[in-house]
Amino acid sequence: MHAPAELADIAADVLARIRDRSPRVHCITNTVAQNYTANMLLAAGAVPSMTISPEEIVSFVAGADALLVNLGTFDEERRRAVTIALDAVATARMPWVLDPVFIERSPGRAAFARELLARGPTAVRLNATEFGPLFGGDPADEAAARVAEACGTVVALTGDSDIVTDGAQRAVIANGDPLMALVTGMGCAGSALVGAALAVETDAWLATNAALIVLGVAGEVAAAATHGPGRFASWILDALHSLDRATLRAHIKVS
Amino acid sequence: MHAPAELADIAADVLARIRDRSPRVHCITNTVAQNYTANMLLAAGAVPSMTISPEEIVSFVAGADALLVNLGTFDEERRRAVTIALDAVATARMPWVLDPVFIERSPGRAAFARELLARGPTAVRLNATEFGPLFGGDPADEAAARVAEACGTVVALTGDSDIVTDGAQRAVIANGDPLMALVTGMGCAGSALVGAALAVETDAWLATNAALIVLGVAGEVAAAATHGPGRFASWILDALHSLDRATLRAHIKVS
Amino acid sequence: MHAPAELADIAADVLARIRDRSPRVHCITNTVAQNYTANMLLAAGAVPSMTISPEEIVSFVAGADALLVNLGTFDEERRRAVTIALDAVATARMPWVLDPVFIERSPGRAAFARELLARGPTAVRLNATEFGPLFGGDPADEAAARVAEACGTVVALTGDSDIVTDGAQRAVIANGDPLMALVTGMGCAGSALVGAALAVETDAWLATNAALIVLGVAGEVAAAATHGPGRFASWILDALHSLDRATLRAHIKVS
Numbered sequence: 001m002h003a004p005a006e007l008a009d010i011a012a013d014v015l016a017r018i019r020d021r022s023p024r025v026h027c028i029t030n031t032v033a034q035n036y037t038a039n040m041l042l043a044a045g046a047v048p049s050m051t052i053s054p055e056e057i058v059s060f061v062a063g064a065d066a067l068l069v070n071l072g073t074f075d076e077e078r079r080r081a082v083t084i085a086l087d088a089v090a091t092a093r094m095p096w097v098l099d100p101v102f103i104e105r106s107p108g109r110a111a112f113a114r115e116l117l118a119r120g121p122t123a124v125r126l127n128a129t130e131f132g133p134l135f136g137g138d139p140a141d142e143a144a145a146r147v148a149e150a151c152g153t154v155v156a157l158t159g160d161s162d163i164v165t166d167g168a169q170r171a172v173i174a175n176g177d178p179l180m181a182l183v184t185g186m187g188c189a190g191s192a193l194v195g196a197a198l199a200v201e202t203d204a205w206l207a208t209n210a211a212l213i214v215l216g217v218a219g220e221v222a223a224a225a226t227h228g229p230g231r232f233a234s235w236i237l238d239a240l241h242s243l244d245r246a247t248l249r250a251h252i253k254v255s
Numbered sequence: 256m257h258a259p260a261e262l263a264d265i266a267a268d269v270l271a272r273i274r275d276r277s278p279r280v281h282c283i284t285n286t287v288a289q290n291y292t293a294n295m296l297l298a299a300g301a302v303p304s305m306t307i308s309p310e311e312i313v314s315f316v317a318g319a320d321a322l323l324v325n326l327g328t329f330d331e332e333r334r335r336a337v338t339i340a341l342d343a344v345a346t347a348r349m350p351w352v353l354d355p356v357f358i359e360r361s362p363g364r365a366a367f368a369r370e371l372l373a374r375g376p377t378a379v380r381l382n383a384t385e386f387g388p389l390f391g392g393d394p395a396d397e398a399a400a401r402v403a404e405a406c407g408t409v410v411a412l413t414g415d416s417d418i419v420t421d422g423a424q425r426a427v428i429a430n431g432d433p434l435m436a437l438v439t440g441m442g443c444a445g446s447a448l449v450g451a452a453l454a455v456e457t458d459a460w461l462a463t464n465a466a467l468i469v470l471g472v473a474g475e476v477a478a479a480a481t482h483g484p485g486r487f488a489s490w491i492l493d494a495l496h497s498l499d500r501a502t503l504r505a506h507i508k509v510s
Numbered sequence: 511m512h513a514p515a516e517l518a519d520i521a522a523d524v525l526a527r528i529r530d531r532s533p534r535v536h537c538i539t540n541t542v543a544q545n546y547t548a549n550m551l552l553a554a555g556a557v558p559s560m561t562i563s564p565e566e567i568v569s570f571v572a573g574a575d576a577l578l579v580n581l582g583t584f585d586e587e588r589r590r591a592v593t594i595a596l597d598a599v600a601t602a603r604m605p606w607v608l609d610p611v612f613i614e615r616s617p618g619r620a621a622f623a624r625e626l627l628a629r630g631p632t633a634v635r636l637n638a639t640e641f642g643p644l645f646g647g648d649p650a651d652e653a654a655a656r657v658a659e660a661c662g663t664v665v666a667l668t669g670d671s672d673i674v675t676d677g678a679q680r681a682v683i684a685n686g687d688p689l690m691a692l693v694t695g696m697g698c699a700g701s702a703l704v705g706a707a708l709a710v711e712t713d714a715w716l717a718t719n720a721a722l723i724v725l726g727v728a729g730e731v732a733a734a735a736t737h738g739p740g741r742f743a744s745w746i747l748d749a750l751h752s753l754d755r756a757t758l759r760a761h762i763k764v765s
Contacts, residue, residue: 032289032305034542038694043739048694049612050542053585056616063615075308075332077585102304105318106311182496184293184303228493229298238738241692287544287560330563330587357559360573361566437751439548439558483748484553 007171007209008252011217012245014197014210019045023065023199027192028052028081030072030101033185036233037068040189043237044214046196052081061088065199067096068192069116074109086119095122095198095207099191103133110134122198123154123208125191131157145170154204156194158187162212166205173209174253175216180236182229190215209254217251218243262426262464263507266472267500269452269465274300278320278454282447283307283336285327285356288440291488292323295444298492299469301451307336316343320454322351323447324371329364341374350377350453350462354446358388365389377453378409378463380446386412400425409459411449413442417467421460428464429508430471435491437484445470464509472506473498517681517719518762521727522755524707524720529555533575533709537702538562538592540582540611543695546743547578550699553747554724556706562591571598575709578702579626582611584619596629605632605708605717609701613643620644632708633664633718635701641667655680664714666704668697672722676715683719684763685726690746692739700725719764727761728753 002010024047027037038048049060054077061067067089069082089096098121100113110133117124117134124134131139135147139157148155149167157163162173180186193211201207215236221243222235257265279302282292293303304315309332316322322344324337344351353376355368365388372379372389379389386394390402394412403410404422412418417428435441448466456462470491476498477490512520534557537547548558559570564587571577577599579592599606608631610623620643627634627644634644641649645657649667658665659677667673672683690696703721711717725746731753732745 030305031286031541032293035290035545035694038542039692039739039743042692042694049615050540051583051585051612051616053583053588055586056584056618059616059618060612073306073308074311075306076310078308102306102315105304106306106314108311108314182294182297184290184297226493228490228496229294230489230492230496233294234489234740234744235738237740238736241738241740285560286541287548290545328561328563329566330561331565333563357561357570360559361561361569363566363569437549437552439545439552481748483751484549485744485747485751488549489744 004252004254005249007213007254008248009245010206011210011213012248014201014207015044015214015243017200018196021200022047023196024049024063025066025068025192025195025199026060026064027068027070028078028085029068029070029188033070033072033188036185037189037192039237040240041192041196043241044193044196052078054080054084057081057085058088061085062092064094066195067094068099068195069096070099070101070188070191071103071109071113072101072188074112079112082116095204097121097191097195097198098124099188100126100130100134101188104129117151121153122204123156123194125156125158125194127187128157128159154208156208156212158190158212164205164209164212169205171209172255173212173216175213175220175251177219177223179223179229179232180219183233213248213252213254214240214243217248220251221247259507259509260504262468262509263503264500265461266465266468267503269456269462270299270469270498272455273451276455277302278451279304279318280321280323280447280450280454281315281319282323282325283333283340284323284325284443288325288327288443291440292444292447294492296447296451298496299448299451307333309335309339312336312340313343316340317347320349321450322349323354323450324351325354325356325443325446326358326364326368327356327443329367334367337371350459352376352446352450352453353379354443355381355385355389356443359384372406376408377459378411378449380411380413380449382442383412383414409463411463411467413445419460419464419467424460426464427510428467428471430468430475430506432474432478434478434484434487435474438488468503468507469495469498472503475506476502514762514764515759517723517764518758519755520716521720521723522758524711524717525554525724525753527710528706531710532557533706534559534573535576535578535702535705535709536570536574537578537580538588538595539578539580539698543580543582543698546695547699547702549747551702551706553751554703554706562588564590564594567591567595568598571595572602575604576705577604577606578609578705579606580609580611580698580701581613581619581623582698584622589622592626605714607631607701607705607708608634609698610636610640610644611698614639627661631663632714633666633704635666635668635704637668637697664718666718666722668700668722674715674719674722679715681719682765683722683726685723685730685761687729687733689733689739689742690729693743723758723762723764724750724753727758730761731757
């Protein structure tokens with residue numbers, strides 16, 4: 001069990017390490033979210049790459065420090081790219097994040113997400129509607145802990161509050177702002193930040209918490225200065241870019 | 256014939272219903288416009304989805320309330336996705352919008368647009384240069400009314416002023432701002448808004464008017480606060496997000 | 511040898527011609543950068559098109575005034591589109607720009623970039639890490655001049671300072687701001703601006719200088735008003751949109 005102040009400091013440490021080490025995060029993500037995800041990683045201090053070409057993805061993954069697998073805009077080519085990338089990840093023993101976007105809308109996508117889950121993601125970030133199709137059952141607190149333990153992964157169930165659990169430990173993060181839900185790709189970008197955090201922090205539960213705390217607090221800072229989703233989308237990048245330890249400590253809401 | 260004040264109120268009503276019902280609009284659109292289109296729909300209160308994968312598009316369309324078919328970045332896969340999606344739309348009797356982007360530049364794309372026109376879009380939004388390749392003839396006022404009647408669709412011919420006609424009725428909307436033409440995907444996003452409006456208003460002529468009035472007035476509000484296309488692109492989303500009946504009434508310019 | 515004031519005036523002239531003639535720049539570029547590249551071209555006064563469909567790219571290139579070939583998100587379809595487009599460019603004797611993004615990460619992409627170099631791009635814009643895989647050797651000043659001369663192209667080696675050389679002439683542009691590196695697709699958009707400049711200025715060395723000076727000065731204007739990469743990405747578009755001769759003269763830093 002970590003006190004909020006302690007988690008704020010860990011988030012600040014992880015962010016400092018991202019800025020210092022500039023980890024490379026390779027993102028297999030949907031075309032809707034690519035640009036915003038890349039800008040989010042850059043604002044945090046990480047280096048994004050985005051190719052999904054099966055021909056060259058091994059080279060890119062080999063040069064990366066973490067991988068994001070986002071299932072938005074799922075198709076045959078994407079599936080092939082993911083499979084090849086995960087083989088490379090296994091060889092390199094690199095952390096990777098699964099983001100099973102919209103699997104509740106498409107049975108084929110859900111089935112593929114379950115296959116990927118079996119390959120052992122370091123963390124899974126998803127929302128309540130995606131929980132059932134991936135894990136079965138309702139997205140309750142205990143269910144998240146149970147599946148996290150069973151799958152040997154960190155589960156980050158995001159929504160009004162974010163639950164982060166690896167089965168043994170659990171945090172509920174109440175940071176963030178409703179405007180975040182009005183920016184397309186915000187969740188996808190959050191998953192990419194989890195990837196960046198995993199690249200610099202080997203404790204996957206702490207890394208996942210750190211990434212979501214950082215993003216949530218940046219969202220609160222941005223929301224204090226803007227009132228619409230258009231400006232907010234830019235302002236949160238700026239808040240992330242200049243986020244400091246004092247702001248993290250002042251804003252953190254974790255239980 | 257509707258008085259401007261009446262159309263302003265209808266636009267406000269349609270926007271209120273979009274915010275209230277959060278219709279799902281599935282968009283088959285080009286990769287350039289995807290992100291901005293999704294953000295525009297979210298700012299209006301609708302829920303976007305964007306996959307073009309032929310494998311799962313039926314599932315997405317089945318869960319949607321309206322479909323947008325935008326021909327930018329036209330290719331074999333896109334054509335296949337559109338064909339499958341339109342079969343699903345016909346089954347579900349769902350409204351759909353055709354946006355024949357840049358068909359004047361590519362004979363193959365124009366031919367495909369004419370095939371799609373034969374499948375009975377609820378509305379077609381296009382600009383003057385696209386009119387001839389789709390309908391034949393010049394984009395005059397009467398020509399738009401004639402083809403709308405012949406094709407049984409609403410034609411929205413956008414430009415300095417927007418002409419909206421179903422053959423029987425006609426409105427000319429003079430709202431908007433020249434900065435709108437300097438934001439890539441603005442027209443595409445407008446077509447997506449037409450889709451959102453069609454999902455909550457069965458009178459397709461009124462719905463199309465409502466969407467274009469809302470976007471045009473949001474553009475004027477944004478242009479009053481910004482002077483360049485970069486900021487304007489964000490500001491118009493914020494203006495749309497907070498647009499109210501009084502602003503619509505004060506700004507509407509319809510004849 | 512051109513004095514800074516002279517190059518500032520040439521940049522202003524080229525920008526005025528872009529605004530006046532609205533050249534069409536067709537961009538074969540990666541999906542991450544497409545939207546921002548299109549908005550950058552629009553802000554400068556040019557008209558972007560972006561399709562990569564092999565079926566219709568000939569039509570689009572035939573109607574264009576310049577072509578950008580960016581190798582980000584490289585795959586079989588992209589390679590086919592590029593090959594077809596370059597055949598059309600050769601027929602039309604149209605200027606084209608090569609941007610060999612991330613070739614240091616992927617041997618296959620680097621090999622393809624070298625094939626494209628053999629087809630005689632009008633200009634190549636690249637950064638230091640891409641220099642070796644494309645040209646061999648280190649990205650020194652003299653090396654750039656040597657390869658530019660050997661390949662009969664303008665080499666624009668961008669970084670803290672940009673070196674622009676055709677072998678005979680050389681300029682070092684020190685304009686720009688570090689925030690530019692934190693916006694994804696900024697380099698890609700810069701290459702597209704080079705394309706727009708080449709469409710209105712037959713001296714390729716002057717055109718390339720003009721585009722990079724314009725972008726760098728716009729970056730400085732934007733950086734003076736913003737402090738984070740999110741807002742900066744929009745502000746630089748606005749700065750470009752309203753850039754004038756006096757600002758170019760006041761800011762230019764060329765040696």
